[in-house]
Each structure stands twice: as structure tokens, then as C-alpha cells.
Amino acid sequence: MALSESSPGPLGKGPVGTGPGQGRAPRTNPMKGKVPMRGRVARAGETPASTGNVANIVTVIRILLAPLFMWLLLVDDGKDGLLRYLAAGLFVLAIVTDSVDGLLARRQNLVTDFGKLLDPIADKVLIGGALVALSILGELPWWVTIVILVREVGITVYRFIALRDRVIPASWLGKVKTTFQAIAIAFALTPIYQWLPMPWWPGFVDILNAVLMSIALVLTVVSGIEFLWQARKAGRAKP
DSSP states (O other): OOOOOOOOOEEEEEEEESTTTSSSSOOOOOTSSSSSSSSSSSOSSOOOOOOHHHHHHHHHHHHHHHHHHHHHHHHHHTTEEEEEEHHHHHHHHHHHHHHHHHHHHHHHHHHHHHHHHHHHHHHHHHHHHHHHHHHHOOOOOOOHHHHHHHHHHHHHHHHHHTTOOOOOOOOOHHHHHHHHHHHHHHHHSSOGGOOSSSSHHHHHHHHHHHHHHHHHHHHHHHHHHHHHHHHHHHHHHHO
């Protein structure tokens, strides 16, 4: 006998097609297994962190400081006045906050892929902006600026391409390179010869700046080669 819509189902559990959950797909939670759009902004925890968390905000502020200190440096036009000192101070402040956003991200567990990518970009914008401004003022050979910028821009483009597979964080050698770049540029930006009484000190300052910038240049090239070598090895190891 054929079952009708009112016929009892198997084991007497109710009519076929009319009981709870019968005749339709089971309910599922659409958010299960997905990362929520909102996350933690400042507080510590184990839940996913928001892309707009406080550590990433500090990184964005560092990027926004670059055009400001470049403008101050160019307006001073090599006169080594108050604007020059303000530009140097903003550069140092922006570089020092690099450790601030990293500390916040690690201590509060706010590390995100966006932050890993944005942090080295902030360093490159600050370093590149300072180098270009110094070259415009005639205080740094353009070929030095070009070599460093080609390396930095090339590695950044490679990171974006590699995003399809993974986020590549900065290596220890890359961090050492960035530190020496920051030190060399800070000395180049700050007219410290004005603080020194002896007449032969200005020549010494020029030699010191040249040595620091040369070390930064060598580390820039070597770290770029090391980065590409490690990325090539990782690509080969990937199944």
C-alpha cells in the first residue's frame, strides 16, 4: 500500500514529509568555521584580531609621517635650521615606533597577516622618502638612492605576488639592514656638526655619514640577495 502524506513514517515517528526536519536540508550555522568581520582592537585574547587593531593603526601613522618630514626637509632647503631638526625628529620618532607596534602586536596577540605585510612597507616608505629628499637636496648621490629603492620596491612587489601562497615576514638580516639604514639616515638628517666646536669636525661628520651609508648600502644588497635565495628554496620545498 502506498504511503500518503498523512501516513505514519517508519517506526511510527510521524507522517512522512511533515515531521520536524523532514523533507528539507538540515539547518547549519553559516558563520561556523569563518573568521568574524570584527575582532579584537586593543585587548589581549585568543579570538581573531581585527585588521584595524591598535598595532596596525600605529603602523599607518608611521606611514603618514613620511610626507610630513619630507616636506619639512625640503622647505628647509639645506639651511640646517629649525625645520631640519623637526624633520629629523619626526623621522626618528617614526622609526622608533616600529618597535612600539611590534610590541603591541605580540603582547596583546594582535598579530595579523595584514600587519606582517604593512610593517615592512612602512619602513620602506620612511627610508625611501628620506633618501629621495636627501638626493633632491644634493646631499646623497642619486645612484645610492636608486640602488636601495630598487631593492626595496622589488622585494615588496615579490611579497605581494607571494601573497597567493603565504605572507613572507622580514628576515633577521632584513631587520639589521633596516636598523643600519635608519641610523645612517638619522645621522645624515641631523646637522650634528653644529654641536661640535672644533673646525675640523665638519669633515669628520661627512666621513662618518659616508661610512654609515656605505654599510647600509651593502646590507641592503646582501639582504636582498639572501631574501631571494631563501624564497627560492622555500618555493622548491613546497609540494
